Amino acid sequence: MWFSFWRSRDRFSFDELRYLTDQLIKIQIVNEVNKDFVIEALRSIAELITYGDQHDSTYFEFFMEKQIMGEFVRILKISRTMTVSLQLLQTISIMIQNLKSEHAIYYMFSNEHMNYLITYSFDFKNEELLSYYISFLRAISGKLDRNTISLLVKTQEDEVVSFPLYVEAIQFAFHEESMVRTAVRALTLNVYHVGDDSVNRYVTSAPHSDYFSNLVKFFRKQCIDLNVLVSDTTKNLAGDTTLSIPAAVDEIEDNLYYFSDIISAGIPDVAMLITDNILQLLIFPLLLPSLTIKAVKGIQIGAVTSLYLICCILRIVKIKDLSNTIAAALFCPLEAFVSKSGAKPNGYMSGYDFAHESQPPGSNNLTKAEAGILIVDVANSSSSPQIQPVDVSVATENDSGDCHLSLREVLLSYLMSGDDVQVSGSLSVLATLLQTKELDESMSDALGILPQRKQHKKLLLQALVGESSGEEQLFSSESGSMRNGIEFGSELDGCLQKLKEQYGVSCSFLEVRASPRVHRFQVLDALVSVFCRSNISAETLWDGGWLLRQLLPYSEAEFNSHHRKLLNESYKNCASALIEETRGIWPDVLITVLCDEWKRCKGGIEASSPRKEPKYILFSSQKFSCEDGITSDSSFAAGERMCELVKVFVLLHQLQIFSLGRPLPEQPPIYPPADLLENSRAKSAGIDASGPKPGIELRLVDAVPCRIAFERGKERHFCFLAMSLGECGWVVLAEELPLKQHYGVVRVAAPLAGSNPKIDDKHSRWLHLRIRPSTLPSVDPARSGAYRKVKTKALVDGRWTLAFRDEESCKSALAMILEELKLQSNEVDRRLKPLLDLETVESSNPSLGPPEASSSYSTPSNSL
Numbered sequence: 001m002w003f004s005f006w007r008s009r010d011r012f013s014f015d016e017l018r019y020l021t022d023q024l025i026k027i028q029i030v031n032e033v034n035k036d037f038v039i040e041a042l043r044s045i046a047e048l049i050t051y052g053d054q055h056d057s058t059y060f061e062f063f064m065e066k067q068i069m070g071e072f073v074r075i076l077k078i079s080r081t082m083t084v085s086l087q088l089l090q091t092i093s094i095m096i097q098n099l100k101s102e103h104a105i106y107y108m109f110s111n112e113h114m115n116y117l118i119t120y121s122f123d124f125k126n127e128e129l130l131s132y133y134i135s136f137l138r139a140i141s142g143k144l145d146r147n148t149i150s151l152l153v154k155t156q157e158d159e160v161v162s163f164p165l166y167v168e169a170i171q172f173a174f175h176e177e178s179m180v181r182t183a184v185r186a187l188t189l190n191v192y193h194v195g196d197d198s199v200n201r202y203v204t205s206a207p208h209s210d211y212f213s214n215l216v217k218f219f220r221k222q223c224i225d226l227n228v229l230v231s232d233t234t235k236n237l238a239g240d241t242t243l244s245i246p247a248a249v250d251e252i253e254d255n256l257y258y259f260s261d262i263i264s265a266g267i268p269d270v271a272m273l274i275t276d277n278i279l280q281l282l283i284f285p286l287l288l289p290s291l292t293i294k295a296v297k298g299i300q301i302g303a304v305t306s307l308y309l310i311c312c313i314l315r316i317v318k319i320k321d322l323s324n325t326i327a328a329a330l331f332c333p334l335e336a337f338v339s340k341s342g343a344k345p346n347g348y349m350s351g352y353d354f355a356h357e358s359q360p361p362g363s364n365n366l367t368k369a370e371a372g373i374l375i376v377d378v379a380n381s382s383s384s385p386q387i388q389p390v391d392v393s394v395a396t397e398n399d400s401g402d403c404h405l406s407l408r409e410v411l412l413s414y415l416m417s418g419d420d421v422q423v424s425g426s427l428s429v430l431a432t433l434l435q436t437k438e439l440d441e442s443m444s445d446a447l448g449i450l451p452q453r454k455q456h457k458k459l460l461l462q463a464l465v466g467e468s469s470g471e472e473q474l475f476s477s478e479s480g481s482m483r484n485g486i487e488f489g490s491e492l493d494g495c496l497q498k499l500k501e502q503y504g505v506s507c508s509f510l511e512v513r514a515s516p517r518v519h520r521f522q523v524l525d526a527l528v529s530v531f532c533r534s535n536i537s538a539e540t541l542w543d544g545g546w547l548l549r550q551l552l553p554y555s556e557a558e559f560n561s562h563h564r565k566l567l568n569e570s571y572k573n574c575a576s577a578l579i580e581e582t583r584g585i586w587p588d589v590l591i592t593v594l595c596d597e598w599k600r601c602k603g604g605i606e607a608s609s610p611r612k613e614p615k616y617i618l619f620s621s622q623k624f625s626c627e628d629g630i631t632s633d634s635s636f637a638a639g640e641r642m643c644e645l646v647k648v649f650v651l652l653h654q655l656q657i658f659s660l661g662r663p664l665p666e667q668p669p670i671y672p673p674a675d676l677l678e679n680s681r682a683k684s685a686g687i688d689a690s691g692p693k694p695g696i697e698l699r700l701v702d703a704v705p706c707r708i709a710f711e712r713g714k715e716r717h718f719c720f721l722a723m724s725l726g727e728c729g730w731v732v733l734a735e736e737l738p739l740k741q742h743y744g745v746v747r748v749a750a751p752l753a754g755s756n757p758k759i760d761d762k763h764s765r766w767l768h769l770r771i772r773p774s775t776l777p778s779v780d781p782a783r784s785g786a787y788r789k790v791k792t793k794a795l796v797d798g799r800w801t802l803a804f805r806d807e808e809s810c811k812s813a814l815a816m817i818l819e820e821l822k823l824q825s826n827e828v829d830r831r832l833k834p835l836l837d838l839e840t841v842e843s844s845n846p847s848l849g850p851p852e853a854s855s856s857y858s859t860p861s862n863s864l
């Protein structure tokens with residue numbers, strides 16, 4: 001019978017469809033003998049029905065007349081082979097996906113044939129069969145609307161009592177294969193976005209609502225797994241672990257975006273379910289406690305991972321109730337989330353902190369638990385509050401009073417005494433809260449992070465509608481929000497009451513609390529303290545600069561004298577270190593780096609959003625300068641430190657300008673390059689701004705004959721020269737031209753800076769030079785990739801040992817190098833002078849005309 005299938009016919013003809021159907025009806029059992037015919041018949045029928053849907057309606061009319069869907073189900077029942085099941089699922093999937101006629105789709109979904117296939121007991125141990133089955137379910141969901149969904153559900157008194165498509169699909173929601181999970185998520189979203197009220201009630205009723213709590217539990221496990229990776233990376237910078245973190249982060253953020261997509265369907269009960277589950281299964285028992293202790297009921301999770309996850313949840317899952325509840329929880333003490341075990345917040349330093357939530361401003365009645373607190377006093381001052389250090393004893397290790405710190409205070413304690421990653425994480429949380437549109441402005445105000453422009457807008461609106469308090473504050477010298485806690489308390493009190501009643505989280509001490517203005521100055525104090533810390537990376541400090549700019553976009557009113565004093569001291573220390581760099585290894589690129597970083601820093605702190613996503617706090621701040629044989633005393637490591645110093649200096653300089661309420665200039669205030677002196681060695685040698693390139697001819701002014709071997713046993717004779725041109729400088733080996741006296745050809749040129757010349761202790765005619773790379777990868781991005789591919793060879797310093805004719809020649813060469821190094825350093829000093837002068841910053845912008853060249857330029861002798 002099945003051999004006649006191969007006779008010649010038009011494969012898309014109606015006769016072909018009729019023939020295949022007739023043959024299929026005659027099949028009584030499917031086995032190894034006839035399975036190939038059945039598979040080909042199923043595939044061909046799918047093609048014919050799809051063709052007929054687009055060209056001839058009689059094809060599908062025949063399909064309905066012969067009840068071919070019923071035949072498909074019958075074939076499945078009598079089949080004994082897996083391949084037929086695979087083909088049947090593929091056949092129906094193809095038909096569903098390609099049928100355009102609504103009438104055809106309605107027929108396909110009717111008569112319970114589809115539900116029978118959905119609930120059929122397939123052997124899912126076969127991964128290929130599972131893949132086809134999930135694709136089949138997803139294809140069905142792609143055709144769902146308010147009309148078709150009714151064909152797939154069973155109702156009783158207008159309420160859905162059975163929905164096989166949804167129930168069967170969510171059983172695979174947490175399958176180990178990511179493609180299966182993705183397909184199930186797509187299916188559920190298609191269901192939620194139909195907008196059928198009865199279906200919505202079904203999916204949010206027990207036991208189907210457990211799906212949402214299981215989603216959060218699955219997400220919580222992924223969070224714990226991520227923390228394991230982060231912890232392993234911190235302990236051991238292994239390549240496999242480091243590469244695994246981005247994949248884990250992507251998976252976590254995909255889950256959160258799935259939550260967001262579910263919420264966008266607009267099902268109120270679903271948003272409530274997700275909010276409650278995230279709070280009760282993740283935020284309260286795991287993330288918030290992890291800011292204070294390292295172990296939560298046996299589950300290990302670190303503060304850095306927790307800070308990242310809080311940022312992600314606020315940034316991606318846009319639920320107003322969730323955002324406000326998380327913000328309100330930050331006002332709760334640690335004891336509301338952890339047992340009184342004496343555990344301290346990560347990064348907490350009892351000798352350096354800020355005012356306690358319950359401590360009235362100006363109070364000197366400190367308990368032992370409040371040791372070392374900096375109190376912000378606004379009670380008796382109409383201007384900016386002053387920080388008053390309190391001289392008290394340091395809290396003991398087992399002092400349980402630390403648990404009375406609010407989580408808001410813990411975040412600020414990270415800024416003041418945490419490590420670089422903790423500071424970065426805390427800044428990310430504050431920045432995320434500031435940018436969370438779902439967060440009520442009164443909550444932002446209570447946290448002390450409401451931007452100044454929004455404060456003024458709020459007060460202006462209050463003044464316009466006739467509220468006297470708003471008008472009074474708008475035109476008063478105080479730029480804070482509210483002078484008492486009454487006006488901002490209503491929203492916060494409502495959230496705190498909900499925390500207590502619904503989640504069992506109580507905040508007993510908040511009856512006596514400071515106003516938002518005190519909280520605001522605590523945030524400012526913490527930010528200023530960050531800028532004064534030497535153990536924080538420049539990238540993290542720039543994040544702090546962005547946050548400060550958001551809080552104070554155009555005013556100096558809230559910078560008090562103490563803030564300026566701290567910033568000035570930090571600026572002076574950084575400026576002194578920068579001056580040292582002019583005599584260091586990389587003075588020739590220092591100004592280039594400074595100008596580039598000035599633009600980047602200005603753009604970064606003036607941007608509308610932070611420069612980096614929160615996930616970057618998870619990656620270790622490892623620098624490849626210490627990898628693969630690149631030692632900390634190498635010139636490359638010194639260059640990395642120089643770039644880091646420049647970034648910090650640029651930020652502090654821009655903060656100086658910003659603290660005075662002035663706009664940031666586009667370029668740093670430095671002098672232009674000086675004109676080349678006629679009696680300089682470079683000018684006398686005929687070298688222009690492009691430098692001594694190999695192969696060019698130059699005049700051998702002050703050149704000293706020497707010998708050097710670049711390969712063992714192959715010694716070569718050269719004439720040695722050192723020369724500087726502005727902030728650039730070179731050591732040059734040239735070959736003397738035999739037919740042109742006092743002239744030579746450049747064979748080798750290397751940077752003068754960082755050469756570290758030294759005469760050998762045992763051989764007074766030998767001069768040792770260090771030869772550093774000509775540039776840094778961060779300065780020359782085009783070469784950065786090449787450096788990183790062969791970083792060991794490209795970034796390790798070279799060494800020259802020059803042998804001279806006598807001791808005097810060696811000393812002459814050394815003196816030449818030191819002289820040119822001094823000229824080079826003096827030129828860099830001269831150009832940076834207006835930038836390093838703090839009085840220039842505080843005064844009006846000077847006219848930066850070039851001063852006279854430094855008198856330290858000496859006239860070199862012209863003897864050969």
